[in-house]
Amino acid sequence: MQLQRRTFLKTIAYSMAGSLFMGKEISQLLIGTTYAAEGSTGELKIDLAQFPALQNPNGSVRLALNPFTTNRPNGAYYPILINRLQSGDYVAINSRCSHADCVVNPFSSAANACICPCHGSRFGIDGSRISGPAPRNLDQYNLRQEGEETLIVEVPGLNYSVQMTPTPTASGDVVELSFPTQDRVSYEVLFRTDLQSDWSAVEFGNSSEGPFNLLESTGNGSDKSVFVQPQGDTGFFSVAVVVTEQ
Ligand code: FES
Known part of the structure; x- marks a missing residue:
């Protein structure tokens, strides 16, 4: 869907x-x-003020560069999860599930996990594997913060x-x-x-x-x-x- x-x-x-x-x-x-x-890695600049969900710990958004379904992206990229940790730091995670490549959901505070809709694998807010058939953690993108309001995520192939x-x-x-x-x-x-x-x-x-x-x-x-x-x-x-x- x-x-x-x-x-x-x-x-x-x-x-x-x-x-x-x-x-x-x-x-x-x-x-x-x-x-x-220079190189193939592009930088995705994210204005944090645009995302109320990221103003608080455990906030999570899913950003798409092309259409996707539960099972796969319809295009070049998997969506990117931007999650805010309890420490106030952020992580950028590739939503590609390490089990069978479905698109993992944003972090749910109620479930205390990012859940894969295909077979129920659960991942922590930093993408680390908790349970389910997924064999390993989700991949993270390099990310840095510029000032209070801007995150820069390095996305391979986007340049x-x-x-x-x-x-x-x-x-x-x-x-x-x-x-x-x-x-x-x-x-x-x-x-x-x-x-x-x-x-x-x-x-x-x-x-x-x-x-x-x-x-x-x-x-x-x-x-x-x-x-x-x-x-x-x-x-x-x-x-x-x-x-x-x-
Ligand atoms: S594809 Fe994610 S749990 Fe199977």
């Missing part, structure tokens, strides 16, 4: 950003740039680079954003006018001629190009992975 998605998108989106200076003669500027990704190319069209210049995608992971395009501004989602198209009316696009494991219209004289575009709490 497909679990319900809850709307919760931009603020924890992982993104690779590149700057783009736009003006009337955009196509004459040398702005086609590839932003190199990517974005190439930006100005593209003249009959109706004016647009910008092509090219990037590799992961299977059934959704992407959105964000924009901000300067480094201090908040990111905002902008509409994009699959063709340089438009229409520019999409807010999300789902990957299939291949490279993808989307097209956006200039948003002003200067600014930054970002291609972000959409993450949902489920």
Whole structure:
């Protein structure tokens, strides 16, 4: 059964950003740039203020980068459990059960465990095996905290680079954003006018001629190009992975 998605998108989106200076003669500027990704591990930034459940010990949320069922992910990634320990520290756990690969539930205070829905294996809030057919602990992701409010989870395979190319069209210049995608992971395009501004989602198209009316696009494991219209004289575009709490 497909679990319900809850709307919760931009603020924890992982993104690779590149700057783009736009003006009337955009196509004459040398702005086609590839932003190199270092290694394959991406960083998922989590704003703790977005999650009431993580304000207290034993809090737990499950974050999905693509759809999943009880039995498996429908896409490249298993959901990630973010759990808060009694000590106030956090752990990031791969929800893939070590028994037969089902998707483990978030931590339940009532059950005092993360429970696998398939055969009932139980894991502690740190992912350690308690009971059931699972032979070992759940895997943890590397995680660090920046200040009081931000967690950064290192997710193997999530890193990517974005190439930006100005593209003249009959109706004016647009910008092509090219990037590799992961299977059934959704992407959105964000924009901000300067480094201090908040990111905002902008509409994009699959063709340089438009229409520019999409807010999300789902990957299939291949490279993808989307097209956006200039948003002003200067600014930054970002291609972000959409993450949902489920
Ligand atoms: S798959 Fe989790 S207990 Fe069997």
